[in-house]
Amino acid sequence: MNDDAQSDRRKYEFRKVIEELTEYSGSGTQLVSIYVPPDRQLSDVVAHVTQEHSEAANIKSKQTRTAVQDALTSIKDRLRYYDNPPENGMVLFSGAINTGGGQTDMVTRVLEDPPEPIQSFIYHCDSDFLTEPLAEMLGDKGLFGLVVLDRREANVGWLKGKRIEAVKSASSLVPGKQRKGGQSAQRFARLRLEAIDNFYQEVAGMANDLFVPKRHEMDGVLVGGPSPTKDEFLDGEYLHHELQDIVIGKFDVSYTDESGLSDLVDAAGEALAETEMMKDKTQMDEFFKELHQGELATYGFDATRQNLIMGAVDRLLLSEDLRQDVVTYVCANDHEERVLINRRKNTTDHECEECGDVVPAGDGTREDVIEHLMAIAEQRGTETKLISTDFEEGEQLMNAFGGIGGILRYSTGI
Ligand SMILES: [Zn+2]
Known part of the structure; x- marks a missing residue:
């Protein structure tokens, strides 16, 4: 069985459960959602749930109090089946949902190993289940290479689904526009252009090392930065020609540090949806x-x-x-x-x-x-x-x- 097929099916199963959970609501803030990252000790999670259970004793409405405590007990019971969180973590949902006519029904769902690792621990108690972080993981598929650069620094990384991974960075020795005294203007301009060219080559080298081995799995390359840097970089065809061919677009981004990578993904939103x-x-x-x-x-x-x-x-x-x-x-x-x-x-x-x-x-x-x-x-x-x-x-x-x-x-x- 191939991994892709298996992961497609898993994604579908997740999507279905999320859809089901999204439709539920509780009459008070009594639906509990817990996101457990893979590196979290389950004993910590159980301790957290126990703590919430005792704090719930202060809830004024008897009905909500009982509902929250029942949900927490049910979650604790489920956690007993595990020694450690699964590879990508797990999400637990529990609570009394409205079934119409003032009736409620207790629902508990455990989702193991979502398609991407859970990033942070979340405890959430509301009148709805918290499904957005899971839904986001399922939203976009795809693997994109990211490059942000100006003449001073550059970062390259990945966009995997919704997750951005910064991988490598470089900073340049390109001198500023102001030349020092005693240097001829012509010589200064030539050295500066050389330094810029060297830096573009270095950035392209970094991108090529990272992307070329994966070029057949990639869905595209996004390039960001201020003008005219990103234009010079693309027009100069510094990237490996097979990467150059899958450039989806260039986008205006003000920062070229790691945060520039997320700015780039935001700026490219429409182009990504289109792809x-x-x-x-x-x-x-x-x-x-x-x-x-x-x-x-x-x-x-x-x-x-x-x-x-x-x-x-x-x-x-x-x-x-x-x-x-x-x-x-x-x-x-x-x-x-x-x-x-x-x-x-x-x-x-x-x-x-x-x-x-x-x-x-x-x-x-x-x-x-x-x-x-x-x-x-x-x-x-x-x-x-x-x-x-x-x-x-x-x-x-x-x-x-x-x-x-x-x-x-x-x-x-x-
Ligand atoms: Zn028959």
């Missing part, structure tokens, strides 16, 4: 081209699933807005049939299309349709792409094809 969408659009363009002129498009649950099982699907395209479950029924005569239903609807009795035998609702096996298809894809070495609906072709995948499609390796006639 992300372009990747989805490329997939969908290929799908529509095959649909109209070729034989390598498949769509709809049944056909796509059959092709997947045959190992004929190269890329599985699933809409991020798909909110359906697949229910598998096996009748008394061993006929296996599958039905898609809305995630929020209850399972119903199923009449076997082959023999008419009725399978009671409770005997159906229910599974999220995306997880169902992704699991088959993983076994067959098929890549899964989750396609957003933020552009026209992405919307069409959802509305015209039920959110399920694929590009085949070879034509199967199914």
Whole structure:
């Protein structure tokens, strides 16, 4: 099973839980969220929870007090199963949520090993669960190289998902514009240009060392700085030509220290969103081209699933807005049939299309349709792409094809 596929599926599972948690609310400030970084001692976390539990005794409303204490007890119970936090840390959610008509229901969820390490410990008690830090991790995918420079200093680093990593820095010996007495103006100008050129070479060298080995995994390079430095640097083609080719843009950034790297990412926000969408659009363009002129498009649950099982699907395209479950029924005569239903609807009795035998609702096996298809894809070495609906072709995948499609390796006639 390849790591990318596994991480895509994990991301999808996280996204689903986050979506569920976001919908919940408590009647008071009684929903507890705890973010545990990987290097945190769990004994510290338990001590913190115990402390909060005793402080909760001061809450005036009896109902809120009980709810908060119940949530904390439930979290403490869950923590007992662990000796240490998982590799990327964990997030715990617990609390009594409103279920309508003044009724509440106790909900506890533990998310282990989010796609990126948890950066800091958070204890949060509110009328909503705190899901933003997790949602941010899932927001943007991608690996981008970052370069910020002026004539004095430069920093290079990575943007991995939402996380910025400063890696290397350099400072220059470029003299200021003011020459010293006794130096000829011409000689001074020449030395200064040489020093600038040397510095650009040094910065490019730093960037090349870091980025070139990863150039095939990278989604682009962003360059930031004041004008005209960044323009000179790019126009002079100092970077390795393969990096030069994937420069997404140059952006005005006032600082060129480590904080300049975050300024650069902020400034490039729109361009980054565009790049992300372009990747989805490329997939969908290929799908529509095959649909109209070729034989390598498949769509709809049944056909796509059959092709997947045959190992004929190269890329599985699933809409991020798909909110359906697949229910598998096996009748008394061993006929296996599958039905898609809305995630929020209850399972119903199923009449076997082959023999008419009725399978009671409770005997159906229910599974999220995306997880169902992704699991088959993983076994067959098929890549899964989750396609957003933020552009026209992405919307069409959802509305015209039920959110399920694929590009085949070879034509199967199914
Ligand atoms: Zn049957």
